[in-house]
Amino acid sequence: MTRRFAWVVAVVVVVLVAVAPSASAHATVVSTSPSDGQVVAAAPSVVSVRFDEPVQMQFGALRVFSPSGARVDEGTPSHPPGHSDTVQVAVGSNLGRGTYTVAWHVISADSHPVSGAFTFSVGASSSTSVPQDTLNAAGSKAVGVLYGFARGTAYGGFALMVGATAFLLCCWPTGAASRRVRVVIGGGWAALVVATFAVLGLQGPYDGGFGLSRVFDSAVLHTTLGTRLGTALAVRLLLLGAAGIGLVLLLPRIAGASDRLRITAVAVGAALAVAIAATWATADHAGTGSQVALALPLDVVHVMAMAVWLGGLTVVVAVLLRPAGAEVPVLAAAIRRFSTIALCCIGTLVASGTYQAWRQVGTLGALTGTVYGRLLLFKLLGVGLLIGLGYLARVWIAHYLAGPAMKADAVAIRQLRRSTGIEVVFATGVLAITAMLVNAPPARTAYAAPVSTTVAFDAGGPKGKGSVQIFVSPAKAGTDLVHIETVSASGEAEVVAQLTATMSLPDRQLGPLPLNLDGAGTEHHYGNVAIPLPGKWIMAVTVRTDDIDETTVQVPITIR
Structure with a gap:
C-alpha cells in the first residue's frame, strides 16, 4: 500500500x-528612456528602463543593437544611485540615424527572470535586422x-x-x-x-x-x-x-x-x-x-x-x-x-x-x-x-x-x-x-482586463444618432476578440447601413490597420484581430446610417 x-x-x-x-513578467515596465518608439534628434548617452518594483541585475543585461544588429552599448548595466527599480547602460557617442533596439533581462523582486525589448530612433525610423533569438534567448x-x-x-x-x-x-x-x-x-x-x-x-x-x-x-x-x-x-x-x-x-x-x-x-x-x-x-x-x-x-x-x-x-x-x-x-x-x-x-x-x-x-x-x-x-x-x-x-x-x-x-x-x-x-x-x-x-x-466602452455618434439625418458599444478581450498584444454593437438613441440595438473600423498606434506611427469584422447587416460586428504591440491604440469606428450620412468616432484602447 x-x-x-x-x-x-x-x-x-x-x-x-x-x-x-514558464514564469513570465513579474515586474512590469513603467517607462523607458528614450520612450518606446520615440524619434530623438540627437543620440542619447544613456539608455534606461524603469520597473514598478526593485529588480536585480545578477544574470541581467541591458543591450542596445544598431539597425544592422551590432551591439552599441558600452560598459556594464547598473542601477542609478538610489534607484533599484531602474537599470541603465551607456551607449556609444557616434550613433548614426535609424532605429535602435534595446533588449533587457533582469530578475524581479520575487526571484523570477523578466525580459523584453523596445525601440527608439535617432533622426528617423528605419528597418532593423536584430533576430528575436538574439534579443531574448529561450531558456x-x-x-x-x-x-x-x-x-x-x-x-x-x-x-x-x-x-x-x-x-x-x-x-x-x-x-x-x-x-x-x-x-x-x-x-x-x-x-x-x-x-x-x-x-x-x-x-x-x-x-x-x-x-x-x-x-x-x-x-x-x-x-x-x-x-x-x-x-x-x-x-x-x-x-x-x-x-x-x-x-x-x-x-x-x-x-x-x-x-x-x-x-x-x-x-x-x-x-x-x-x-x-x-x-x-x-x-x-x-x-x-x-x-x-x-x-x-x-x-x-x-x-x-x-x-x-x-x-x-x-x-x-x-x-x-x-x-x-x-x-x-x-x-x-x-x-x-x-x-x-x-x-x-x-x-x-x-x-x-x-x-x-x-x-x-x-x-x-x-x-x-x-x-x-x-x-x-x-x-x-x-x-x-x-x-x-x-x-x-x-x-x-x-x-x-x-x-x-x-x-x-x-x-x-x-x-x-x-x-x-x-x-x-x-x-x-x-x-x-x-x-x-x-x-x-x-x-x-x-491579467489584462477586457476593454468595454460606449461612445456616442451623430451621423446627421433623421436616424443618425446613436452609440457604439465596443468590447476588446483580453486587451493584450496578440490575438484579441473585438465586438462592436450599434445602439439607437433610444438604447435599443439597431442595424446600420455599414460599419468599419481601424486601429492605429500613434506613438509608434503604426496604422491605420483595418479590422476584418463579421456581422454586416446586423447590429453585431465581431472578429479576431491580431494586435502586434502593447500601447495606447486608437480605434476609429466609421458608422454609415444611410446612403449619404456617416461619421467616424475615435476610441482610445489601451493594449497591455
Missing part, C-alpha cells in the same frame, strides 16, 4: 511539474522542469520533517522508538537538503536562460548566492544543519521525555521551523507587492499549517495505522489529538489562503483569465476534496474511537488507513500545484 501511494505521489508531482508554465526546458520539481520536493521534504516531528511531540511520543517514523523524518530532512542544493544550482541557469551544463559552474553559483533567493537558500541550509543536529539529539529522547522537555522541544522546533518557512516567504510573492508586512507572516503561517497537516497525515498512514503500528488505546489517543490539530490547520489554511488569493488575484476575471488563477482553482478544488476526506475521517473517529468502549478493529483501521492514504495523495498534488503557483506570475500582474 505504501509503495503504491509513493508511486501515485511521484506520478502526480512529475505530471504537474512537466506541464507547468532550457529541462532546467525549468527540474527547477520546478526541486521546488516541489523542497515543500514535501519540509512537510515530512516538520509535520512528522510535530506529530511525535504532540500526539504520539512513544512513536519515536519506531524506525519507520525516524525514516520519515530523516527522509524529509534529507529531501529538503538535497532539493535546496538543487534549487541553488538550478537558479542561475534558470535566471540566466542557460542550459544544464552551467549547473555546476562556480561563477554562476557565486552570482546566484548574491541574489535574494540565493541568500535565502544559503540561510535555509544553515538552519537545516541546526535542525539535523537537533533531530539527532531529540529523537532518541522523546519517548521518555518529561512534559517540560517536550514543551521546550516544541518551542525550539517551532521557532526553527518558522525560520525555515520564512526562507520561502521572503524570496517569493509574499515578499513583494502590497501589504508585505501582513503577507509575509501569513505566508509563513500557511506553509507551517501545510507542513503540520501533511506530515502528520503521512505518519498516520505510513506508520500508526499499520498492523504493527500501535495498540488501539494508544492509536485512539494519538488520532484524536491529531484530528483536533488537523482541524486547526485546515482553518488556518483556508483563512490565510483566502487572503493570499485576494492579494494575488484581486478580480474574478483574473481568476479565470490567467495561468495563476486557473492553477489556484485547481488548488481550491484539491483543498475542498481534502476537507471532505478530513470530515469523513472525523466521522470515523467519532464512531469508532468515542467513549471508553472503542470499536476499532483491524477492518475499521484499514478503512481509515485507506481514506487517509488517499488524503495524502491529494495533499501531495495540492503541494505540487503550490510549487507551480510560486513559479507563475501573480494574476494581478498578468
